Structures are given as structure tokens and as C-alpha cells.
Amino acid sequence: MSLSTTSGFRLLPGRLSPAAQAALLEEVAAGLADAPLVRQATPGGKLMSVAMSSFGDLGWTTDAKGYRYEPRHPITGRFWPQIPTILTDLWRELADPEVPPDACLINFYDADAKMGLHQDKDEADFRFPVLSVSLGDTAVFRIGGLKRSDPTTSVRLSSGDVCLLAGEARLYHHGIDRILPGSSRLIPGGGRINLTLRRAAAA
Ligand SMILES: O=C(O)CCC(=O)C(=O)O
Numbered sequence: 001m002s003l004s005t006t007s008g009f010r011l012l013p014g015r016l017s018p019a020a021q022a023a024l025l026e027e028v029a030a031g032l033a034d035a036p037l038v039r040q041a042t043p044g045g046k047l048m049s050v051a052m053s054s055f056g057d058l059g060w061t062t063d064a065k066g067y068r069y070e071p072r073h074p075i076t077g078r079f080w081p082q083i084p085t086i087l088t089d090l091w092r093e094l095a096d097p098e099v100p101p102d103a104c105l106i107n108f109y110d111a112d113a114k115m116g117l118h119q120d121k122d123e124a125d126f127r128f129p130v131l132s133v134s135l136g137d138t139a140v141f142r143i144g145g146l147k148r149s150d151p152t153t154s155v156r157l158s159s160g161d162v163c164l165l166a167g168e169a170r171l172y173h174h175g176i177d178r179i180l181p182g183s184s185r186l187i188p189g190g191g192r193i194n195l196t197l198r199r200a201a202a203a
């Protein structure tokens with residue numbers, strides 16, 4: 001089964017040059033110094049293997065009360081750092097020329113982390129795409145369809161790759177099966193960072 005581009009899924013391999021990746025990584029590291037990565041628990045009480053933080057007006061959080069967007073970091077209580085301009089520029093070019101993203105989720109995967117099949121549906125308006133940027137080790141990304149039981153395709157996301165979940169694919173199930181440790185030298189100590197730009201609140 002191959003993933004139709006008419007679904008609204010778009011992969012732009014190597015969209016960010018090595019220099020742009022390094023510059024973005026520096027901005028992410030500066031943001032994480034202010035809003036540290038946290039391993040959060042699902043509403044069901046399971047600790048996620050991915051460590052997370054956010055940039056923007058809203059950040060994604062999860063705890064016993066559920067999944068939601070919050071204006072402040074769950075541990076520090078501070079507002080989230082601003083979304084780096086490299087990312088808002090990409091959004092303007094590839095996602096929406098007028099309405100800016102108000103959330104950028106930061107996921108850090110170590111060699112053992114993964115993310116189960118899910119839909120991104122905590123946002124107010126699915127007309128806006130999710131724009132994803134990958135840095136560091138390659139990930140084995142799985143994407144299916146609107147139904148959890150739909151057939152899935154495996155796509156590798158490498159450092160500098162950008163992908164869009166737009167149109168019908170905006171609500172396709174997706175997840176990360178595994179990381180390929182040692183596949184990139186961008187992040188000191190290894191691992192993968194995924195950044196997803198979103199419009200969480202109504203525009
Ligand atoms: O890490 C990725 O490439 C996907 C992340 C994701 O699906 C999410 O944050 O909702």
C-alpha cells in the first residue's frame with residue numbers, strides 16, 4: 001500500500017539544510033533551558049517514553065485530567081518560550097500564509113522511545129495542518145488512515161525532513177515505531193527531536 005499524496009500527506013525530505021538544522025537545534029536547546037523536557041503521564045497513568053516541552057502561546061500537556069493545551073509549563077509554571085522564527089517562516093510558506101501557529105510541540109526520543117498510533121485532535125480547527133520537522137536520529141514513522149484499523153505505511157523521517165498532515169491526512173492515525181540510534185550526529189549524545197507546529201486555538 002502506498003500513501004497517496006492526494007490524502008494531504010506531504011513529505012519534504014531534506015527541506016532543512018545541515019546549517020539550518022544546526023541553527024534550529026541551538027534555538028531548541030535555548031528554549032529547553034527555559035522550558036525543560038518532561039516525561040508526562042497519559043490520563044490512564046502510563047508514563048510516556050517521549051519527553052516533551054512546547055513553544056508558543058499554548059503547549060500540549062497530559063495528566064490524570066486528560067490531554068489539553070495549556071499556556072504554562074506543567075512543572076515550572078512559566079509561559080512557554082516563543083516559537084523560533086525559522087519555524088514560523090516555514091509555517092507561513094508551507095501551511096498558512098496568514099494565520100500563525102500558536103503551538104509547537106517538542107518531542108525528544110531517546111534510543112528506546114516511541115509513540116503509539118494516535119490522531120492529533122486536541123486542536124480547535126482541523127483546517128489548519130500539522131507541520132512536522134525532524135532533527136537528529138531517523139525515525140520509523142507509521143501512518144494509516146481515518147480509522148485506527150485502516151492499513152498503514154511506514155515512512156522514514158530523517159534529520160532535516162519536513163512533513164505536513166493536511167487535508168484528509170490531518171486526522172490520519174500516525175505514530176513512531178522506533179528510532180534508529182546512531183543514524184545522525186546532529187544531537188550530541190544522540191536521540192531525535194521532533195517539532196510539530198499547530199494551530200491549537202480557534203483562529
Ligand atoms: O515524532 C513524530 O514524528 C510525530 C510526533 C507526533 O505525532 C505528535 O507529537 O503528535
Ligand SMILES: [Fe+2]
Nearest residue numbers: 118119120174
Ligand atoms: Fe501526532
